[in-house]
Amino acid sequence: MLNNNLKGKMQNTQKITRLLHLLQNKSFFHLLSANLLTQFLGFGTVVFIAKLISPTEIGQIKILQSYIALFVILAGFGFNTSVLKYCAENISQEQRWGIFNYSVKCSLVTTLCGYLLWFLFDSYKIILSTSQIGSWILIYGLLLPFSVMTNLGMIYLQAVKQVRKMAKAQSIIKLQSFLIIVGSTYFWGIKGFIASTVFAYFIGMIPVFREIGFSFIFYKSFVPRSFLSIAVFSMLGNIVSLIGQYGDIFILDHFCPDKEQIGFYSLASIFLIGAMQVTGTVQSIVAPYFSEHNRDKRWVYSQLIKNQLRMVVLAILVALGIYIFCYYFIPFFYGYNYIITFLYLKILLLKYIVYSSYAVTGVCLVGLGLIKYNIGVVFISTPIGLFLSYLLLQNYGVIGVAYAQFFTAIFIFILQIAVTKFALSKYFRFLK
Structure with a gap:
């Protein structure tokens, strides 16, 4: 039993090492x-x-x-x-x-x-x-x-x-x-x-x-x-x-009278930029390769699934890291008057994890020249997100806007996965 556990740990270590080498070779x-x-x-x-x-x-x-x-x-x-x-x-x-x-x-x-x-x-x-x-x-x-x-x-x-x-x-x-x-x-x-x-x-x-x-x-x-x-x-x-x-910021600008709370919310979203940089880096790395292999169905499906799953794991780790860091950093650096920023941040980090769960599918469609499907997703989801932000702002204040971002991300995830599956199926059927 002990040998099996040791062997399992060694295999996991080897997988992590191979992943790090792969990322290094891609200039990640x-x-x-x-x-x-x-x-x-x-x-x-x-x-x-x-x-x-x-x-x-x-x-x-x-x-x-x-x-x-x-x-x-x-x-x-x-x-x-x-x-x-x-x-x-x-x-x-x-x-x-x-x-x-x-x-x-x-x-x-x-x-x-x-x-x-x-x-x-x-x-x-x-x-x-x-x-x-x-x-x-x-x-x-x-x-x-x-x-x-x-x-x-x-x-x-x-x-x-x-x-x-x-x-x-x-x-x-x-x-x-x-x-x-x-x-x-x-x-x-x-x-x-x-x-x-x-x-x-x-x-x-x-x-x-x-x-x-x-x-x-x-x-x-x-x-x-x-x-x-x-x-x-x-x-x-x-x-x-x-x-x-940025619909949440536009809605807050025009419909929220408490400008100080907008500042606290804005500070929370700023900490989220560090997480978004990780996701953006992965997208930047993989995008040209989908263009290069745009006629290889097996390669596209394989790399899309692998990179998207890796992105989910990476996003969870990044979100946890930012959560722990801000838990100590915000009260220490800004003082306890800024502690409400942490409340907004927790909700926005959940939104980030959901967003990262479909981020690679979007750049895959761009690499294959299927941008119109991404446009369709945002055309459907954006009005819903704006309406939800406005509605929850009126009923729950600024914290309602943060929850609207999370719920909208879940809706986009479901829609993006469905659209990507349909678009790829149609694209490669046309190539045949």
């Missing part, structure tokens, strides 16, 4: 370490500056970041998804440069349109329904072109499987951004945060294009068939998906 840890640093920019930075500003200002920053994330998608017009799909396929380097050239040129135009729309949203007080920062909202919108170009460059490196170069660029960007943003916020408060964030995005383009180079400028634009349609569908799907993802 390089990209994960870089992605963890992204917490220092955007939401994650607030963890370190929360003691420098009030809970209400934390909520304002979260709301601004949620809206700007929506406008980055609009300004990017889905070109990053098309670049990821087509540059990951077995095509010549000349064609890859042509695709990237075309995407950069078009992004300059769509970014300008995105900023004009940002101006209109600010004029009609759609962004931050009540705010004391005034024209600083327009200044914050200036980060759009820098964010779009950086994202496009990162996606290109991901598509051509230059994961280590991508990780190196990310690390440099996030380190310099953290130093600039925290220092500026210390001296000038929320206005310093806004101005320094724009500057950080500007200099953030430098490491990315240093890795890519500028050879693509000298190549003729190349537009594969379905490039624009995939981009448009991706943009629409991502917009609806992001509205669903």
Whole structure:
């Protein structure tokens, strides 16, 4: 009996070792370490500056970041998804440069349109329904072109499987951004945060294009068939998906009078970013491989099941780690006045586990060019999530919004699994 237990433990140890070696070969840890640093920019930075500003200002920053994330998608017009799909396929380097050239040129135009729309949203007080920062909202919108170009460059490196170069660029960007943003916020408060964030995005383009180079400028634009349609569908799907993802913040901004509670809720969601980076890393690693093997039914099914199951286990471990860390960190670092943040965090971590349970299926469909199915899922689930958030907010307050996120994630999980099964069956039947 003892020998059997020992043998079982040895087999489990060998499995874990093989998994770690596999992740290392896929550059998982390089990209994960870089992605963890992204917490220092955007939401994650607030963890370190929360003691420098009030809970209400934390909520304002979260709301601004949620809206700007929506406008980055609009300004990017889905070109990053098309670049990821087509540059990951077995095509010549000349064609890859042509695709990237075309995407950069078009992004300059769509970014300008995105900023004009940002101006209109600010004029009609759609962004931050009540705010004391005034024209600083327009200044914050200036980060759009820098964010779009950086994202496009990162996606290109991901598509051509230059994961280590991508990780190196990310690390440099996030380190310099953290130093600039925290220092500026210390001296000038929320206005310093806004101005320094724009500057950080500007200099953030430098490491990315240093890795890519500028050879693509000298190549003729190349537009594969379905490039624009995939981009448009991706943009629409991502917009609806992001509205669903940040719908809780939009609802709180316009319908919750207690702005301090929004700040506590926002701080809880910031801690969740660390967990989301792990899931995002796995998605970034596996996405190009589904494009590369898009005609191999056995490979797609096998890798989808394996990676999704691994993602569930990893998500549970990550959620437990964040739960234990925050249990001690929140009262120690922020004080017992912030203890309600932990209540929100527990519910949002449950949502994260459910989300991670279908995260790989989404990128699998993207890799196979089946984006329309993902769009269908978000088009169905987003209105339901928004309605549920509003309904529970009115009846239970801010804690009701947190529960709405969890219940919506469960609904999406059921729908996504069913849609993925149908989409893959239809896709490979068509290939035959």
